[in-house]
Amino acid sequence: MVSGDGLPxxxxxxxxxxxxxxxREMGVVExxxxxxxxYSWRPDKPACYPRGLPDSRYPDFLRVRKDTPAAxxxxxxELLALREEVAAPTGRGPDWRAALDARIEAVAEPYEAYFRDWFAEEDVDWVWALNMTLSDAVPVTLALHRAAAGRWxxxxxxxxxxxxxxxxxGSYAVREHGARVYPVAPGEVTPLPGGEPGHLWAVVSDDLAKEAAGYPTSAVPTVVPNVLPTIPEGGLDARHLAFLRGIGVPPERPVVVAPVRVFRVxxxxxxxxxxxxxxxxSARRGEPAPHLLVFGSMAEDPEYAAEVRVAAxxxxxxxxxxxxxxxxxESHRDAGGAWRLDEIDLLRVAAATGGGVFFTPNRTDVESVGLGPALAAVAGVPCxxxxxxxLRAVYGDDHRLAVVGEGxxxxxxxxxDFVALTAGNRSGDGEVRAALARNRRQMARFFPEEPWRRLLERMTEPLDGRPVRAAVSAPEAEA
Incomplete structure (x- = not known):
């Protein structure tokens, strides 16, 4: 797996x-x-560049490399300058393009050798390339395309x-210093899926598929909605209680989670x-006051993290x-013995304490799906x-939400609205419980597993039934 996000x-x-x-349940992924x-190509994530955070812990299913092929x-x-160059308007003449190509090539060459050797050494069948179409590191994406062309x-x-x-x-309008990081469409030097044999392309929503249809490539992406976690029902287990004690929150207090990165948008x-x-x-109604848990790393965007602390x-x-x-x-104890809970356990805590979910992007044009409401729904709590x-394109008009307006x-x-929903959920109010149950049922329709099952079967069929040996590459991204 190769990820373009640059985050652990x-x-x-x-x-x-x-x-x-x-x-793994299907028996097709080892x-x-x-x-x-x-990490090595996202210097805009300085806390993780170039080898990740020193104390990051990864689950058993993931073995993370920390190579720096072009150090x-x-x-x-140079990587930051290239990102800015490829996002700039095109048509600036052959001399500009030749110079840009030479700079891209200088970085791409060692990454191509790195990918080629990695895939051969581990006898990789498929690479999952996560968010590698965005132009965060065009030389690395180009290198991946070339290594793939030589293997498949x-x-x-x-x-x-x-x-x-x-x-x-077009749909990811992240800004730095007031300017868009990504152009509204891929530039002339941006590698796109479909340029080589052995490419498959998947996107997470119909709107992204419509956007991709306007890109200069023959590839047509398959829509595969995100697979949601299963949240076990029941009360708080020992690790949940220990976690709450560790942060000084009594188990009688409702817990609200904000499953997002601490990133400006x-x-x-x-x-x-x-x-x-x-x-x-809550005080006005005589209800218990909630405690908020914010998921994201404070190191990703230190300037914004400082602003958030001041705001609090x-x-x-x-x-x-x-x-x-x-x-x-995955949940685990850290070196000091304190529990670090994963998303599933934190949603269990929110559900067991009668809390909910906050999901509050401050721009309308950066979320292609926005999983906050979905996570609330599978946990059976308000959002x-x-x-x-x-929002409504993904969740429909009858999904019960407390929508935050202006000012x-x-x-x-x-x-x-949110307090009425959480209080009603805790007290067993029939109307509230019915609305939350409807929200949960809708998730099977909005986020079905079947498209992923079909895609995994399609990937496995040419391999004579052998389980897929997958290497994953992913970019730095959102929670």
Whole structure:
């Protein structure tokens, strides 16, 4: 597996975990999967560049490489400069293009050798390439294409590369210093799926498939919705109680989770303002005040993380929020013996304490799916959400949500709705429980497993029934 995100934990990797579990149940995926998480080509994630965080712990199904194939003193600056160049308007003349091609080639060459040797050494059947179509590191994507062309295709062994994209150019309007990081469409030097034999392309939504139809490639992506986790029902287990004791939260207090990265477009500051409004509404109604758990690493975007901490203090909720600083792919005890809970366990805590989920992106144009409402639904808890563009396209008009509107009035109205839902869920209110049960049933329709089953079977058929030996490559991304 190769990931373009450059992060040790993200929503992308938790979905990968769910797909791997499905593939192992089907008997078509062997583990551990060797993975390159993009650390060496994402200097815009400085805490993880170039070898990841020193204390990162990975689940048993994932064996993470930390190679630096093109290491040099100037590589970080060159990668950032190339990202900016390929996002710039095209048509600047042959001299510009020749110079750009030469710079891309200088970085691509050692990565091509790295991928080629890796795939041969481990006898890889398929590479899962996560979010590698975005132009974070065009030389690395080009190298992956070339290594694949030399290994798979007509007259060669079966298998290839599955490009699995959760974000594409037009719909992922992330900004740095006020400017878009990615162009609205792929540039002339951006490698796209379909350029080589052995390519498969999958995207997570119909809207992304429609966007991809306008790209200059013959490849047509398959829509494979995200695979959701199964959240066990029941009360708090010993590890959950130990975790709550460790962060100073009594088990009688409702826990609300914000399953997002601490990254500017994720709108953690809105969740904090909503937390204050929800706590005020809870006090007015005589309901217990909730505690908020924010998933993301504080090291990914230190400037924004500092702003978030200041906002928590100014809003008066600093003692009512815990920044988890990254959620592992599997629950475990850290070196000091404290429990680090995974997404599934944290959702269990939210459900068992009568809490819920906050999902509050501060831009409408960065979420292609937005899994917060889905995670709330499978856990059987309410969700408060801002109205991002894909919300109703993904979840429909009858999915019961507390939608956060504009300004203080919008926060207050959403808080009243959310508190009514959480209080009703705790007390067994028939109407609220029925709405949450309907939300959960809808997930089988909105996020079916069958497309992934068909895709895994399609990938396995040419291999004479052998389990797929998958290497995964993924970019740095969202929770």
């Amino acid at each position: 934990v993200s929503g992308l990797l938790t979905v990968l975990r769910n797909v791997v579990h499905l593939g 583990s551990p999967i060797t993975a390159d998480l993009g 040099s003193d100037g590589l970080a600056a 295709g007509p007259g060669r062994r079966p298998g290839g590369v599955l490009f699995w994209d959760h974000d594409l150019f 994720k709108g953690v500051e809105i969740s904090l303002a909503l937390l204050r409004a929800v706590r005020e509404e 203090a100014e809003l008066g909720v600093a003692d009512a929020v815990t920044f988890l600083d990254g959620v592992p792919l 408060a959400v801002t109205g991002f563009a894909a 203080e009035r919008g926060l207050a109205e959403a808080a009243r």
